[in-house]
Amino acid sequence: MNEDKVKEMAKLLLSGAIMLAEQCPVCGAPLFRLKDNTIKCPSCGYTKTEKKEIKPKNTIGTEKEILAKKLELLLQSLEKSQDVNEIRTILEAIRIIHELIKET
C-alpha cells in the first residue's frame, strides 16, 4: 500500500468515515462507509451505495438466531420442569419453534 492510499484512508477516517470489515471486490482493500452511506474503496476508488444491507452490528439477530436462542431456553426449562402442564406448554412451544425454523 503506498503513501497516497494511506493518506486517502486517513482523510476518510477524519471525515467521519467508518472502516468496514468488508473488502473491496476490485482490489481487496478494506472498504469505508462515508457519512452519506456511500461505500468507498480508498485504494482504487470503487464506490457503491447501499442502504439496505448496512446493519449495525450487535443489535438484533436474525429470526433464526432468535428462535434458536429461545429453543435453547425452552430446552433448559424443560429439563428442570416437573409440572406436567408446564412440560406440555414447553413442548408445544418447542414444536412451534421447530416448524418456524423449518420455514425460514
Ligand SMILES: [Zn+2]
Ligand atoms: Zn478497491
